[in-house]
Amino acid sequence: xxxxxxxxxxxxxxxxxxxxxxxxxxxxxxxxxxxxxxxxxxxxxxxxxxxxxxxxxxxxxxxxxxxxxxxxxxxxxxxxxxxxxxxxxxxxxxxxxxxxxxxxxxxxxxxxxxxxxxxxxxxxxxxxxxxxxxxxxxxxxxxxxxxxxxxxxxxxxxxxxxxxxxxxxxxxxxxxxxxxxxxxxxxxxxxxxxxxxxxxxxxxxxxxxxxxxxxxxxxxxxxxxxxxxxxxxxxxxxxxxxxxxxxxxxxxxxxxxxxxxxxxxxxxx
Amino acid sequence: xxxxxxxxxxxxxxxxxxxxxxxxxxxxxxxxxxxxxxxxxxxxxxxxxxxxxxxxxxxxxxxxxxxxxxxxxxxxxxxxxxxxxxxxxxxxxxxxxxxxxxxxxxxxxxxxxxxxxxxxxxxxxxxxxxxxxxxxxxxxxxxxxxxxxxxxxxxxxxxxxxxxxxxxxxxxxxxxxxxxxxxxxxxxxxxxxxxxxxxxxxxxxxxxxxxxxxxxxxxxxxxxxxxxxxxxxxxxxxxxxxxxxxxxxxxxxxxxxxxxxxxxxxxxx
Numbered sequence: 301x302x303x304x305x306x307x308x309x310x311x312x313x314x315x316x317x318x319x320x321x322x323x324x325x326x327x328x329x330x331x332x333x334x335x336x337x338x339x340x341x342x343x344x345x346x347x348x349x350x351x352x353x354x355x356x357x358x359x360x361x362x363x364x365x366x367x368x369x370x371x372x373x374x375x376x377x378x379x380x381x382x383x384x385x386x387x388x389x390x391x392x393x394x395x396x397x398x399x400x401x402x403x404x405x406x407x408x409x410x411x412x413x414x415x416x417x418x419x420x421x422x423x424x425x426x427x428x429x430x431x432x433x434x435x436x437x438x439x440x441x442x443x444x445x446x447x448x449x450x451x452x453x454x455x456x457x458x459x460x461x462x463x464x465x466x467x468x469x470x471x472x473x474x475x476x477x478x479x480x481x482x483x484x485x486x487x488x489x490x491x492x493x494x495x496x497x498x499x500x501x502x503x504x505x506x507x508x509x510x511x512x513x514x515x516x517x518x519x520x521x522x523x524x525x526x527x528x529x530x531x532x533x534x535x536x537x538x539x540x541x542x543x544x545x546x547x548x549x550x551x552x553x554x555x556x557x558x559x560x561x562x563x564x565x566x567x568x569x
Numbered sequence: 570x571x572x573x574x575x576x577x578x579x580x581x582x583x584x585x586x587x588x589x590x591x592x593x594x595x596x597x598x599x600x601x602x603x604x605x606x607x608x609x610x611x612x613x614x615x616x617x618x619x620x621x622x623x624x625x626x627x628x629x630x631x632x633x634x635x636x637x638x639x640x641x642x643x644x645x646x647x648x649x650x651x652x653x654x655x656x657x658x659x660x661x662x663x664x665x666x667x668x669x670x671x672x673x674x675x676x677x678x679x680x681x682x683x684x685x686x687x688x689x690x691x692x693x694x695x696x697x698x699x700x701x702x703x704x705x706x707x708x709x710x711x712x713x714x715x716x717x718x719x720x721x722x723x724x725x726x727x728x729x730x731x732x733x734x735x736x737x738x739x740x741x742x743x744x745x746x747x748x749x750x751x752x753x754x755x756x757x758x759x760x761x762x763x764x765x766x767x768x769x770x771x772x773x774x775x776x777x778x779x780x781x782x783x784x785x786x787x788x789x790x791x792x793x794x795x796x797x798x799x800x801x802x803x804x805x806x807x808x809x810x811x812x813x814x815x816x817x818x819x820x821x822x823x824x825x826x827x828x829x830x831x832x833x834x835x836x837x838x
Contacts, residue, residue: 317788326784330776357656387626388673404657407674407812410775417786455733464724465778466790466798506679506816507599509734515595517686517824519586521735529735543676547775554787 311427313420314556326422328415332385335422343382344423348396350416350430352409354544356390356401362433363392363399370395402432402544406505409544413551420557429480430552430559436501436542437511438565440534446494448484449501449561450537451475452545455510457502457536461546474503474549477558484562499539501561503546511541540565580696582689583825595691597684601654604691612651613692617665619685619699621678623813625659625670631702632661632668639664671701671813675774678813682820698749699821699828705770705811706780707834709803715763717753718770718830719806720744721814724779726771726805730815743772743818746827753831768808770830772815780810809834 320326327334351366353359360379367376372395382391389412392399400416402409409432420428438445451459452474461472481498488496508516512526533541545561552559589595596603620635622628629648636645641664651660658681661668669685671678678701689697707714720728721743730741750767757765777785781795802810814830821828 315786317783317785319783319788323784355656387624403672403674403677404680405672405674405676407774407776408672408677411673411777414775414777414786421786455736455738463778464774466781466794467724467801469724505676505733506683507676508680508683509732512735514586514588515592516586516683517584517690517820518683519588525735532736551786 311556313417313425313428315418315421316554320418320421326418328419330386330388330411331383331391331415331419333383333419340419340423344393344398344419345425346396347393347398347420347423347425348428350398350400350420350428351433352400352402352412352416352430353433354402354404354435359390359399359401360392363394363397366394366397366399370397404507405543406503406547410547410551413547417551417555417557428557430548430557432544432548432559432561432563434542434544434561434563435566436540436563438540439502439530439538441497441539441565442495443565444495445539445565446488446496447501447540447561447563447565448481448488448496448498449476449545449549449563450478450481450498451500452503452549452561453500453536453538454503454546457500457533457538459500461503461550463547463550472550473553474546476549476552476560480558480560484560497539500537501545501563502533502538502541504541504543507543580825582686582694582697584687584690585823589687589690595687597688599655599657599680600652600660600684600688602652602688609688609692613662613667613688614694615665616662616667616689616692616694617697619667619669619689619697620702621669621671621681621685621699622702623671623673623704628659628668628670629661632663632666635663635666635668639666673776674812675772675816679816679820682816686820686824686826697826699817699826701813701817701828701830701832703811703813703830703832704835705809705832707809708771708799708807710766710808710834711764712834713764714808714834715757715765716770716809716830716832716834717750717757717765717767718745718809718814718818718832719747719750719767720769721772721818721830722769722805722807723772723815726769726802726807728769730772730819732816732819741819742822743815745818745821745829749827749829753829766808769806770814770832771802771807771810773810773812776812
């Protein structure tokens with residue numbers, strides 16, 4: 301069992317905030333957890349894999365699936381939401397695996413990532429790998445194809461994330477860990493029925509106009525304009541479109557977390 | 570009762586998408602509703618007020634409160650979630666009032682607004698007023714003060730929202746309906762214990778670095794830098810900070826919906 305493997309000593313999860321260690325208490329507001337009210341090392345110290353996705357129902361189902369796969373004692377149906385005191389996110393822990401929801405869009409997952417990274421830091425976790433398992437729209441692929449993200453790109457197909465810090469725009473890289481992506485591709489090749497590619501993931505800030513959908517409340521472009529944009533995206537290496545990858549990649553990189561996105565083609569564009 | 574007032578004939582909720590009326594079926598994916606599977610005019614045609622907020626628990630509690638205030642028949646505890654087939658948003662209808670959650674951040678509320686505006690359009694609703702009732706951080710105000718938003722401003726304190734449409738940045742105005750804001754201010758002056766101001770609302774795309782918090786996983790600025798930014802914001806007319814106002818204001822304006830944000834000072838910055 302993964303949780304019984306020895307801690308290797310390398311790669312403790314890093315925060316990049318000099319104030320944190322001087323604070324008397326750190327409250328993870330949106331998780332309803334805190335360093336004074338909860339023993340975070342005891343609760344979370346053995347975590348090795350964090351799997352996140354938008355939908356709370358799906359992340360509960362994923363926790364139950366992992367419970368069965370790892371042959372954990374007890375009833376998988378009875379996994380309990382560690383964040384049940386709040387409705388912002390849900391969180392399930394199954395052995396060394398944490399399964400969490402993050403809602404939809406960059407701001408929503410950004411709040412979750414700040415508090416998750418602080419949680420892993422306070423819990424003294426080491427060698428954690430972070431995965432986003434979500435829905436996405438495929439670009440030029442057969443339906444059902446799984447895309448493992450190489451890098452997250454913005455609407456101009458650049459591997460960057462623009463973060464506003466106190467009114468100033470800071471540009472951060474969104475290149476992800478190659479090793480993790482390659483390992484996942486290797487795993488998929490050993491399985492039947494999981495056509496998998498490594499590609500760039502376009503991160504948009506809305507579902508309709510940014511992704512070229514013709515069925516939003518607002519639409520000012522033609523079907524041809526849409527196809528032209530998707531063609532350009534494909535030529536730039538984009539294989540799928542979703543709404544969280546850019547800040548996920550940027551924060552993994554800054555905090556020394558290995559991570560990637562594994563998103564099946566699940567939406568028609 | 571508001572639902573019994575005659576329909577005035579003006580101001581049907583508008584979509585700005587020439588394709589919509591030619592579609593055989595419109596599926597509101599994130600609500601689990603559709604024009605073929607649901608009779609939207611029958612279900613929603615009498616709606617006059619839509620109240621939205623981030624948290625699903627809070628919007629359920631708000632629906633129960635409205636149920637009591639309007640002295641509706643039946644048990645307020647039994648209001649049922651119209652979107653229960655999905656966990657993306659929750660939706661409660663109490664007479665002419667719709668109470669909905671929108672999650673956190675611009676992308677999340679943007680998806681909800683696209684589908685809400687289409688829903689109101691398909692249901693042939695008229696004279697709808699839209700309110701966001703959410704949490705926010707106050708700027709230079711006493712805790713508890715309610716801020717009614719005049720306009721939503723971006724990190725540079727400009728009343729604009731940048732929407733990416735097929736890879737191009739389109740700038741939209743975020744000025745809100747003055748009449749609604751003034752009526753609300755008038756209402757508040759008739760009540761005890763609701764100190765209320767009209768002011769600009771700063772919309773950020775994250776909770777930590779964008780709002781100057783010193784307790785995120787990442788923090789690259791000092792306490793003085795933070796105070797300096799908040800001082801500049803106050804001078805520019807900002808009275809509170811939250812994460813949804815810009816797209817809310819922009820979409821209300823484009824679709825001819827009267828709306829505003831009524832956010833109490835609920836978070837320390």
